[in-house]
Amino acid sequence: MAKRIAAFGEVMMRLQVPGYELLSQASSLNYTFSGTGVNISSALARFGHTGFLVSRLPSNSVGDAAEAYLRKLGINSSMITRGGNFVGMYFLENGFGARPSRVTYSNRQESSFNTAPEGTYAFAEIAQNIDIIHFCGITLAMNDNVRQHMKALAKEVKAHGGTVVFDCNYRPAHWGEGGYTKAKPHYEDMLQLADIVMMNEKDAMYILGMHTDHTERQDQLMELIPAVADKYQIAVIAGTHRHINSDNTHSLRGFIYKNQAFTFSNLLTFSIYDRIGAGDAYTSGIVHGEIEGFSPEKTVGFAAAAGMLAHTIVGDTPMSSESDILRAMTEAVGDVER
Amino acid sequence: MAKRIAAFGEVMMRLQVPGYELLSQASSLNYTFSGTGVNISSALARFGHTGFLVSRLPSNSVGDAAEAYLRKLGINSSMITRGGNFVGMYFLENGFGARPSRVTYSNRQESSFNTAPEGTYAFAEIAQNIDIIHFCGITLAMNDNVRQHMKALAKEVKAHGGTVVFDCNYRPAHWGEGGYTKAKPHYEDMLQLADIVMMNEKDAMYILGMHTDHTERQDQLMELIPAVADKYQIAVIAGTHRHINSDNTHSLRGFIYKNQAFTFSNLLTFSIYDRIGAGDAYTSGIVHGEIEGFSPEKTVGFAAAAGMLAHTIVGDTPMSSESDILRAMTEAVGDVER
Amino acid sequence: MAKRIAAFGEVMMRLQVPGYELLSQASSLNYTFSGTGVNISSALARFGHTGFLVSRLPSNSVGDAAEAYLRKLGINSSMITRGGNFVGMYFLENGFGARPSRVTYSNRQESSFNTAPEGTYAFAEIAQNIDIIHFCGITLAMNDNVRQHMKALAKEVKAHGGTVVFDCNYRPAHWGEGGYTKAKPHYEDMLQLADIVMMNEKDAMYILGMHTDHTERQDQLMELIPAVADKYQIAVIAGTHRHINSDNTHSLRGFIYKNQAFTFSNLLTFSIYDRIGAGDAYTSGIVHGEIEGFSPEKTVGFAAAAGMLAHTIVGDTPMSSESDILRAMTEAVGDVER
């Protein structure tokens, strides 16, 4: 059953050097617009839901380009407001083999989204018109202003009976030194409001400061996630373990913890075309499975396959349909489809 | 000794999304002109023969572009007639890793080739000027008109003492529901006219409805191919077994059945750049081996290496010279040639 | 005051050779999706209205790409249905100076739009949700099926109190020999349903067979347009006179006939970047002026400036905002805006 889902988050302009040149070698950039919220609302729109983005863009040609691009991704732009002067940007230089990809940010703090004053968003109206809201830890790292928007909107959606999804997505570079200490109270606020949370044992240990005597990731996970769910009263916690293999493939196993039980996906191993944003595909798969009432096995398998396919897609934003993902869950790598 | 070889078939315009974007992400397409007949006559021209294409193109700028492109490929365009209005087209979105490539056709049935009226081609004159003619099962799937052209030309070439090559190349999507039943009589007509046939055990079982108790491909092949050769009086039957490996490489083994004996190539395992049309490189290798009087071992090894190299070439059409292929048969993967 | 406006028409895929090469010289194509309906609904969406397109696209990757592109243009895609197999296409080779641009069509008749069966569109529901509907003479030329859709939808909109806009846009190539005779009854049907009509004296003379003794275009216009308005009870008739100058600039003068009076724009002379679709920008300017209650002087000036700017924009579809056009009406060609 199609739901109305909004994501709250910044729209970033991605400026990518084509091919494998460095910024100091090339002379052109491909640009797209993305961000966790963009990825989530677009992916869910592609699954048949209505995907809104709650964000703010400048009233200039960059803002126009961003909004046009979001519409192309299938996002309903009616909850986007205009104001401020800038769009956050990042440069991406593609790595190859032993050379990692490199991201260089422009100044996000001055972006329309990160400078949105109180009163920018019509929280009550938004809450009335959606079933689910998605937030992300990257947004939580921005500034107090943005954090207040997040928490106010989450409360409003809860008050209207909506579901709150929160992806921990801790980025050390955004919180700076002593980041875990700064971040903890804000993460706790969001976890108390959330119904579905994306995280793994590292978030529990480092952000929430929880302790375990286990040394293996899997054991840590199975001890800590139930404790988190219990402490913050979270209905669903899901996440992944990723391993980067020496042949540059990645291996991914998803988990979902729900009704006091863990369910794991198969371990998927695959080649990577574009790493960025693939985590959001996994999240959108979990949310879709929950909406559709899939079994935990199907949900976590669907989410993992969605994540795998997102690594094969150009750009941050997932482009696979539900049927693409279902086929990838069951079939071997195939020949040309014709 | 250089021969005069014609292929009968449609020229398709291939509209390929560059890189790994989807059609809904990109904004430009690379175009080339190909088709089984194009690939065969070009490959054989590159081996030193004269390669004609018997086909029909519209008298407009698309037809002009197609003919120029075919000449660039080394095809002698003097057997191409002009008329009708359209060129068949297909869109190609490149897959990556776990995501398969995708082909979307435009309307081929209205193409100049598929609407060619009786009398379009000067069959007798063509037959006088060539030594070998090549046909393909894709063409056989088009419509009655085209099938009549095919059979008439095959008979005319036989009548003039020429050699008929037929590649079964069954495409389920083109024959539609109940396709095997519809296809069988036409395939039998062609097999009765053919001297060299490209097929494997699946064609025998599904199209010709032949039975075997074996369950392994290799056993099925070795039972059924001799039966086909016997029943339809075919001098040479050749084909391949392809396996797609989990690391996205393909493995290929070629066979040739001739004088009541099978000969197999080594199993070749290789990376894929462009899958489409590689089967035609294998066929052209078999035909070249037969023309040149290679031993069956050399013929099947040459054809398999030609097929392997065609997977490393941009576009549908093989571009390797005889010396490129001979080197690939004997040498390990090498460093830069300079 | 923002209105809800729908356009009924085919979505065409435009395949343009970049730069000034011919199709037989180049190897890539830029693609966009356009059509008169696309241009109109997009232009009016850019002026602040809600622009719907009533059309039909295939359920494949070409249809997906088309719909994504239309959303990017600002079009609300909720009235687009999916079905059929193909999208109409045309190739565009840009002219330069003494060498004219050249358009080559693929087979439109087999497109999803042109093969839409009865019952494809929910006419009553569409009519309830819009204020204005736009039709075009190109669509009228397609086939009986499409013509029935057009007339049924026009009647339904009239029945719901909506406004019908009809652009005569006669294309000789689409009607074939004896075209004017074939076209006339259909044009008369549409004119009787229309409130706002785009045409000039040539349409009156050639399609409607009206007579005038005048030999000058201006005199013919001023005699015939009032007669047409009177005969078919049309509230507003607007159109342009275009002249191609020897230095490759074009000169354009717009007119509007309303309340028994003609109003003319200034004669605008300008350089051309992309000619195709510029007429639709003029139409959208007239419709916007009527919606907003502009004076006839402002409406025709706005429409002419919108048309002029559309010649400077890449692609068929107008991209100028209301403020861009208002500035172009008042200011001289300016220096860089920064």
Add this chain to the structure above:
Amino acid sequence: MAKRIAAFGEVMMRLQVPGYELLSQASSLNYTFSGTGVNISSALARFGHTGFLVSRLPSNSVGDAAEAYLRKLGINSSMITRGGNFVGMYFLENGFGARPSRVTYSNRQESSFNTAPEGTYAFAEIAQNIDIIHFCGITLAMNDNVRQHMKALAKEVKAHGGTVVFDCNYRPAHWGEGGYTKAKPHYEDMLQLADIVMMNEKDAMYILGMHTDHTERQDQLMELIPAVADKYQIAVIAGTHRHINSDNTHSLRGFIYKNQAFTFSNLLTFSIYDRIGAGDAYTSGIVHGEIEGFSPEKTVGFAAAAGMLAHTIVGDTPMSSESDILRAMTEAVGDVER
């Protein structure tokens, strides 16, 4: 009536900076293969004749690319021999407005063509298989070896009753200091062998050292050309006067002198997309007119229109068909052709 025409000349690789950047700004080059002989034989093939090129290319991937490109242009490559090591190259940086285009040559003297030893070409066989041969003054400037090839082939064609066309095309940079003196005896040799000569009064004055008291170009032309025709017994002399206007358009008037009479084309004024090679389009128009038996008026008008259109075409080589040129002779600059 279709003729067999060969041109003798070097194939140059043109390496063009795309757009308007300089070589020190850009990072990519577009490449094509051209040369006066290429342009002439391709243009005449496009008019329906068989166009051969007598030239020499290396047996490597550059030579293969060149030959494929020539076939794409419609040239019959069967008179091209392989040998030597290099292809002559030139870099082209496009000018804009007040900034002229700039050509920088690589080392032509070492090219396969310019190092072709005696015995490279089968002159007698060539002469038997063609009706017309074309030579150019650029080739004459290369070296003694090449000059001997030229003269030997010209004599052989004369001996077999063929027609010799010679385009004076004097390039000061190629002859170096004291060039006119060095060039004169070679030009005289060629003029004595030629039936159709492309030149104007400057060639008569500077190369042949002829004198006139007139100071106006037109008067000089009308005095000197008849004298040249008389002295060297040349049936047809044709050429152009070009003027570069201050708005960057060029004006061109063609002339033909035949049977003791001058005929002039209209003065054509037009915008320039690509200047290089346009003179060869004029020559091909003259040759075609002579072959087809056009009146002098039609021949010179056809040649001038061919030359004009060649300025609007990307690359050195003319791409216009006979019908394109005939239309350009009669029609005003038109709107989009569709």
Add this chain to the structure above:
Amino acid sequence: MAKRIAAFGEVMMRLQVPGYELLSQASSLNYTFSGTGVNISSALARFGHTGFLVSRLPSNSVGDAAEAYLRKLGINSSMITRGGNFVGMYFLENGFGARPSRVTYSNRQESSFNTAPEGTYAFAEIAQNIDIIHFCGITLAMNDNVRQHMKALAKEVKAHGGTVVFDCNYRPAHWGEGGYTKAKPHYEDMLQLADIVMMNEKDAMYILGMHTDHTERQDQLMELIPAVADKYQIAVIAGTHRHINSDNTHSLRGFIYKNQAFTFSNLLTFSIYDRIGAGDAYTSGIVHGEIEGFSPEKTVGFAAAAGMLAHTIVGDTPMSSESDILRAMTEAVGDVER
């Protein structure tokens, strides 16, 4: 005689939409690095001097790319310091005909240059190593910090006997409301330090608040410039009058006021490829003329031709050599140079 010249100014990253698409239509950007200081030091390096840039760039891949690009332009990068986090950026959408070009800035105020703390630059050392320093009014508009750098460096250079060049270059958007009042004291400070000033009568009237009863530009200029030179003790004042013609060409006339006398260049009219930065080419021409001791006639003619050619060059930064400019001063628009 080659001099050592430094320019003080920000390096901007120019992100240009290729061709004529808008940012909301395209998907790639060409990037270069420029700025008034960049343009000046590069242009003078191309004339044979040593051109330094005094500026600040971040220590990341964007800063590396910028520095590499500046070196490519011929700039000596040894006076560039590294620090801060960002590079100022602007988006450029090319206009066409009636549609003006559009510049959209990202946040410059946070750039490495505009946040450079006191002590960033080694002013005394710089002053010892250069003969001439160039400043620009755009830099003056940034913030107090930057203004202090400017004035301190200008004083240091004066103290070491160097020459100070100041280009008024007033940009209303940068100073905001009431800008002239804010700007005046800073402009006066710079004028008192400057030896060579680029300005015209508008700067005198609007920034300096000087009065004239004349209404014609030329009369205003001839009254006010001598008054400015006198009041601020400026040895040389130079500038231009630009007129944008209705056919999109620009007309430019340069002036120089020196030793109580005006000298004017011819009025140059030319087509525009890239408008941005062309004023800096004029300035560099004036500075070069002064260094070389050209007559005022030659200096102003050279500067005007340099400015004209800069409009024909891709990018902000002039690329013409002294000999290119001298040729443009004397010759008509020419044919291809080869």
Add this chain to the structure above:
Amino acid sequence: MAKRIAAFGEVMMRLQVPGYELLSQASSLNYTFSGTGVNISSALARFGHTGFLVSRLPSNSVGDAAEAYLRKLGINSSMITRGGNFVGMYFLENGFGARPSRVTYSNRQESSFNTAPEGTYAFAEIAQNIDIIHFCGITLAMNDNVRQHMKALAKEVKAHGGTVVFDCNYRPAHWGEGGYTKAKPHYEDMLQLADIVMMNEKDAMYILGMHTDHTERQDQLMELIPAVADKYQIAVIAGTHRHINSDNTHSLRGFIYKNQAFTFSNLLTFSIYDRIGAGDAYTSGIVHGEIEGFSPEKTVGFAAAAGMLAHTIVGDTPMSSESDILRAMTEAVGDVER
């Protein structure tokens, strides 16, 4: 401690077919300028030294483009002289999997560098201004003129107390038949002048004609390299063993022989993006290690990692900083850097 390092060598223009097309399929080329000397001086400049190139370029737009490109790479161009007419060029067609890359040279012998007359370079002045000079066996293969430049410069540097680096880099194609015999005396001259030599056991056996009874590479190496060091009094000999694996990865192990002891790097196995020039990255790592006084373990590990990273970089020339390489020595292949 930053040193002043010069490399002596030719600047080649690399003309690379983009992607994986052949020269006969594509229509554009990417160009860069490289050569062993370019790669060495650029790599060392990136490590913080001053990198000069001693070479000769023509005074035309190709020479200008080359010099601008070298400056962009960080090379100090003040030791480059201008003269002659041509730049050496090579075409590169990228291989894929089983299809090897292919290099086709244009005529290098006529290049500005290879035709530089005696007196071109100011050897004494160069020697006074540098600490280290680098030569390469490719240069040694050119002609007697170039060999005399090499030896004279090496002697001059020795005389001024500088260090001489010589990379054997024997290319069979450049020396032709009987190459080892021709080459030996010249190699011996260089070895006698060199302090640091890049070579392995094959150079000892084939060029120097040394004998070993061992059949394993490692044993041959360990017998012959000490003998070479002893015979020619070479302080440091370093090199690599490379193995091409069947999955198209390469494995590389570096060695350094110094103070009578061998030190080996780990065996590194990695994917290849661009093979050409990677050996020069290894050399630059050895030189940098020697300059910085790294331990042999660190030097050879740094050089091997530098070589590995160079295979992941677009173009011939290494682009990695010291910190990039140090990180690659210690860390596993990582996720995106952000």
